[in-house]
Amino acid sequence: MSTITPDVWNKELEHLVRDALQTIRFGTVTLVVQDARVIQVDKNEKIRINKVGHIDGCGI
Numbered sequence: 203m204s205t206i207t208p209d210v211w212n213k214e215l216e217h218l219v220r221d222a223l224q225t226i227r228f229g230t231v232t233l234v235v236q237d238a239r240v241i242q243v244d245k246n247e248k249i250r251i252n253k254v255g256h257i258d259g260c261g262i
Contacts, residue, residue, distance in 0.1 A: 218243050 222231045222245045234242035 215240055215243075 219231065219233070222243055226245055226247050228250055229245065229247040232244040232246070233240050234244065
């Protein structure tokens with residue numbers, strides 16, 4: 203495993219990743235890397251609907 207240099211992993215990036223992880227309940231957080239640098243943080247959140255209050259899709 204190589205060492206992450208300060209210009210690749212900085213406090214701003216750490217804050218973005220921590221924020222994404224702290225504000226998601228179900229889903230994924232993905233780091234997009236290009237030329238050995240993180241260029242994008244994607245957060246894909248799933249919303250779970252319980253069976254009691256489900257939406258049946260009528261009219262959709």
